[in-house]
Amino acid sequence: MTVQGVWADASPNAESQVVLLQDEAKTSTLPIWVGTAEGTAIRLALEGIIPPRPLSHDLIRNLTEHLSLTVSKVVVTDVKNNTYYASIYLCSKQSELTVDSRPSDAIALALRTKSPIYATRDVLDRQVPETVEPWIKRLNAKELGGAA
């Protein structure tokens, strides 16, 4: 999936932003609610903006580089009680290790390491259509030149 954008969520929590993931075929859309800090980190990576000093996710990327670890992929693996879960797959010379993570951190890191982002079929199937539809509409409006 690719990150289609980060939007401010007008309701109900002022602290929240929404990251929209979509697959290439545009058959599946996954909105993920994230906090302001993570939303900003994701937006900066999307816009290719490099801050003067490394932010937290830049530091995590730098750490993986120094330790010769590659982020082979990140996967949104599960959803429980409205909370999404993700795994970051790290490759060292000897093995592949997975690290439990919030999807926001996983996506913010994946964008910096240029790693692919996946969501399991299970997660996509378990979405509630009413939650997703407004975001699909927003994405489509954006593509047609409307305001996001």
Added chain:
Amino acid sequence: MTQMQVRGLMFDPYTNAYIVVLRDDGNTEMLPIWVGKPEASAISFAMEGIATPRPMTHDLMKTVLDTADAKVISVVVTDLKENTYYAKIHLLYGDSEYSIDSRPSDAIALALRAKAPVFVTDDVIRKHSNEEMDRWLENLKPEDFGKYDA
């Protein structure tokens, strides 16, 4: 180099940011470092021993290091340039030591989780004292200069 502890964390209404106060054991040196809200939360949670239901960004940072079997040896606030502090995270990975550039806020948030010591170089302490002196001088009014004339 002086080892310091996080002795305080407060909100600064003038800048809408947070201040982490570092002090040495002898209470002779004090270093205030301005940080943003997410880093302040990360530091606060670590200081209070609060475990969040899902791993936050700095928990993830620590877990990545643990998973790779890398150890945080220490964190050092190394420089102060134009009101910006610079820090380095010292790691032991395999047989080698690595030194990674970082903001002090991230470095401190990580050090607390890794139970690693935080150091500040004498250069930074000196520079910080100089800046405070400059600020104090700026606040002096012209009449103050003639105060002690006979």
